[in-house]
Amino acid sequence: xxxxxxxxxxxxxxxxxxxxxxxxxxxxxxxxxxxxxxxxxxxxxxxxxxxxxxxxxxxxxxxxxxxxxxxxxxxxxxxxxxxxxxxxxxxxxxxxxxxxxxxxxxxxxxxxxxxxxxxxxxxxxxxxxxxxxxxxxxxxxxxxxxxxxxxxxxxxxxxxxxxxxxxxxxxxxxxxxxxxxxxxxxxxxxxxxxxxxxxxxxxxxxxxxxxxxxxxxxxxxxxxxxxxxxxxxxxxxxxxxxxxxxxxxxxxxxxxxxxxxxxxxxxxxxxxxxxxxxxxxxxxxxxxxxxxxxxxxxxxxxxxxxxxxxxxxx
Amino acid sequence: xxxxxxxxxxxxxxxxxxxxxxxxxxxxxxxxxxxxxxxxxxxxxxxxxxxxxxxxxxxxxxxxxxxxxxxxxxxxxxxxxxxxxxxxxxxxxxxxxxxxxxxxxxxxxxxxxxxxxxxxxxxxxxxxxxxxxxxxxxxxxxxxxxxxxxxxxxxxxxxxxxxxxxxxxxxxxxxxxxxxxxxxxxxxxxxxxxxxxxxxxxxxxxxxxxxxxxxxxxxxxxxxxxxxxxxxxxxxxxxxxxxxxxxxxxxxxxxxxxxxxxxxxxxx
Numbered sequence: 001x002x003x004x005x006x007x008x009x010x011x012x013x014x015x016x017x018x019x020x021x022x023x024x025x026x027x028x029x030x031x032x033x034x035x036x037x038x039x040x041x042x043x044x045x046x047x048x049x050x051x052x053x054x055x056x057x058x059x060x061x062x063x064x065x066x067x068x069x070x071x072x073x074x075x076x077x078x079x080x081x082x083x084x085x086x087x088x089x090x091x092x093x094x095x096x097x098x099x100x101x102x103x104x105x106x107x108x109x110x111x112x113x114x115x116x117x118x119x120x121x122x123x124x125x126x127x128x129x130x131x132x133x134x135x136x137x138x139x140x141x142x143x144x145x146x147x148x149x150x151x152x153x154x155x156x157x158x159x160x161x162x163x164x165x166x167x168x169x170x171x172x173x174x175x176x177x178x179x180x181x182x183x184x185x186x187x188x189x190x191x192x193x194x195x196x197x198x199x200x201x202x203x204x205x206x207x208x209x210x211x212x213x214x215x216x217x218x219x220x221x222x223x224x225x226x227x228x229x230x231x232x233x234x235x236x237x238x239x240x241x242x243x244x245x246x247x248x249x250x251x252x253x254x255x256x257x258x259x260x261x262x263x264x265x266x267x268x269x270x271x272x273x274x275x276x277x278x279x280x281x282x283x284x285x286x287x288x289x290x291x292x293x294x295x296x297x298x299x300x301x302x303x304x305x306x307x308x309x310x311x312x313x314x
Numbered sequence: 315x316x317x318x319x320x321x322x323x324x325x326x327x328x329x330x331x332x333x334x335x336x337x338x339x340x341x342x343x344x345x346x347x348x349x350x351x352x353x354x355x356x357x358x359x360x361x362x363x364x365x366x367x368x369x370x371x372x373x374x375x376x377x378x379x380x381x382x383x384x385x386x387x388x389x390x391x392x393x394x395x396x397x398x399x400x401x402x403x404x405x406x407x408x409x410x411x412x413x414x415x416x417x418x419x420x421x422x423x424x425x426x427x428x429x430x431x432x433x434x435x436x437x438x439x440x441x442x443x444x445x446x447x448x449x450x451x452x453x454x455x456x457x458x459x460x461x462x463x464x465x466x467x468x469x470x471x472x473x474x475x476x477x478x479x480x481x482x483x484x485x486x487x488x489x490x491x492x493x494x495x496x497x498x499x500x501x502x503x504x505x506x507x508x509x510x511x512x513x514x515x516x517x518x519x520x521x522x523x524x525x526x527x528x529x530x531x532x533x534x535x536x537x538x539x540x541x542x543x544x545x546x547x548x549x550x551x552x553x554x555x556x557x558x559x560x561x562x563x564x565x566x567x568x569x570x571x572x573x574x575x576x577x578x579x580x581x582x
Contacts, residue, residue: 015420022420026432141561143512145519146535146553149542157543252425256516260539271520274435282435286428293423 004305012298019290020072024065027283034081037277055081055280068283077284082276087284090269095288097167098265101188101257102250104181108189109196109246116193117200122227124205133201139194144253148187148260155183165262184261188253192246199242203235210234237307244300248293318569321504324562328555332378341369343376344527361551364534365541370551373529377552380530381559384445384514384523385507391449392456393503399453400460401487401495404468415461418454426451426513430522439522441530448513452506459502463495497574504567508560515556531556 035051036043043051052058056067071078077087116132123129156164162183168176207213208231216226255267262268266285273281335343346366356362361370403414424432430439430447437443467473467490476486517523518532526533531552538548 011416015416015423018420019423022424026436137564138557138561140564141508141557142553143515143519143556143560145516146549146556149535149539149549149553153542153546153549248425252427255427255431256520259520270431274431277435279435282432286432289428290423293425297419297423 001305005302008298008301008305012294015294016291019294020069020287021065023283023287023290024068025061027279028061028064034277034279037279038081072284072287078280080273080278080281082278082281087281091266091281091284091288094264094266094269097263098251098254098258098267100170100181101184101254101263101265102247104185105188105192105250105254105257106243106247108185109192109250110243112190112193113196113200117197118204118227118232120197120201121204121208122223124201132197136194136197136201139191140198142191142194143256144187144191145256145260147190148184148257151183151187152260165260167263184257184263187260188250188257192250192253196239196242196246200235200239203238204231206238207231207234233307237304240303240307241300244296244303247296251289251292251296315569315572317565318573321562321565321567321569324558325566328378328559328562329382331375332382335372335375335379339369339372339375341372343368343372343529345369362547364537364548370534370548373534374531374551374555377529377531377534377555378559380441380524380528381511381514381556384441384448385510385563387445388448388452388510388513389503389506391446392452392506393499396453396456397460397492397499400457400462401464401491403457404461404464405483405487405491411461414457418457421450422454424451426509427516430513430517431520434522439517439525441524441528444514444517444523448510451513452510455506456499456502459498460495463498464491467491467494497570501567501571501574504563504570508563508567511556511559511563 033048033052034055034057035048038055039047039051049058056064059067068078075088075092077091079086116136120129120132120136123132152164155162163176163180164183166180168180170177204227208227210231212234213226213231216230217223221229254265255270257263258265258267259271266288270282270285270289272278273285345368347363347368348366361374363369364373399414399418403411403418406414426448429451430444433439433443433447473486473490476490481489514523514530515532515535518530519536521533521536523532524530534552535549535556538545538552541548
């Protein structure tokens with residue numbers, strides 16, 4: 001098992017390295033000159049040359065890359081071409097907001113999907129089970145930002161129970177923080193919950209027909225006990241894989257939801273940076289998001305090996 | 315069977331609206347008409363009008379065109395590149411197959427939305443960059459499904475017979491592998507189509523997709539936001555259109571899967 005995990009670690013490190021090169025090259029081959037963007041069209045050639053030197057973009061690409069990635073490894077993402085501020089601290093701040101959102105969204109999804117999916121599987125021959133399946137099918141078709149718009153309309157505009165947007169840091173006012181997080185987390189989590197429900201249903205349905213569950217029943221366990229003790233662990237293997245893929249979807253989905261709820265997360269930072277053509281900032285954020293996705297996939301791969309003993313030897 | 319029928323009807327509705335919009339729409343979808351701003355449901359404008367007096371039904375019909383256009387091109391790019399890659403990975407020596415799949419995993423780390431925003435930053439945001447970005451991001455799903463299908467086909471006796479008969483790899487790929495995995499690919503195309511519709515809507519919503527004045531469901535939703543409190547209808551109409559299209563393609567995919575693989579019929 002150790003060898004398998006080590007191999008996964010190696011693949012992860014190489015993937016991150018290659019991804020960083022791809023992101024860097026993509027931004028480097030851009031048409032347009034960041035110095036020109038920063039100074040405007042009336043800048044003198046001398047000033048442009050000076051600014052290019054200041055940004056470090058007059059050096060060979062290889063040097064630029066190693067300089068950038070070396071800095072990133074120490075948490076230094078460089079200085080914004082537009083605002084001239086250091087990117088790292090702001091990025092960290094914004095990442096915090098996004099992670100709260102993703103975490104809460106995941107929680108919503110799990111709280112919905114595990115009971116709903118299990119119910120739909122156990123009652124798959126009944127109308128109630130089919131009803132849950134049908135609802136999940138409709139839930140999958142609703143984009144997170146649409147769910148957000150509808151939730152704002154109901155809970156913020158009509159009922160006035162919750163704020164329609166904005167962000168209060170948790171250390172400032174925990175109550176307001178939670179109130180502000182509910183609607184964004186619901187809009188992100190409801191849709192993912194619907195997707196996950198379908199997988200939980202399918203996985204539980206699979207285990208229901210297995211011999212070991214029948215053996216567990218014949219030992220005298222009630223159907224519910226047998227399912228909880230033996231079925232759910234087995235059903236968890238495919239669900240964990242999907243969960244990983246979904247975590248990546250949530251991370252990217254947060255970009256849109258942050259826009260709807262005006263949250264100061266990584267997504268809104270990315271969109272702002274793109275519209276002001278702040279390319280070094282874009283580069284940093286994209287790298288963080290991509291590494292986030294790779295990290296999630298890596299953790300899922302490792303978990304997979306731990307959860308399913310059959311995969312350890314192979 | 316039920317999934318197939320409902321999915322087929324919903325997708326048919328979207329296709330019908332799109333095709334019909336080439337010949338006829340109730341009103342000019344981009345014509346500004348200040349005298350008929352924000353009309354409600356019913357009347358001469360069935361779905362009402364927006365803040366510029368543009369007819370919503372006409373916009374939805376032409377928007378269906380944009381949606382299908384993006385879906386077809388994006389899924390086309392993904393299928394044309396991903397399928398041969400997957401077959402290659404499934405038929406070649408283990409190390410090459412592994413390598414292709416590793417590259418595949420790397421592309422998977424760049425989700426459609428992120429890729430489209432990057433493309434937008436570099437090439438300018440419009441329908442084309444959105445389609446290409448969604449297409450590239452969808453390649454891995456096709457490559458994966460094509461590879462696993464190919465591995466199965468390659469272990470069958472008729473492939474063994476073809477190889478013993480001295481057929482070239484290319485012939486085997488085209489004559490035996492491709493026809494046998496086409497069912498899997500069709501299902502994947504349908505599911506990918508639904509994802510592409512969602513991605514295009516999200517991108518247009520963020521301002522990284524279809525540019526005005528070309529009608530797009532995602533942008534209609536974005537434009538509806540400022541009047542949401544007084545005119546929720548403006549969000550409801552494009553929202554339902556998106557949901558109908560996505561639901562349709564998902565159900566169609568499920569229905570086709572049940573059809574092509576009856577063992578799975580009872581599951582998802």
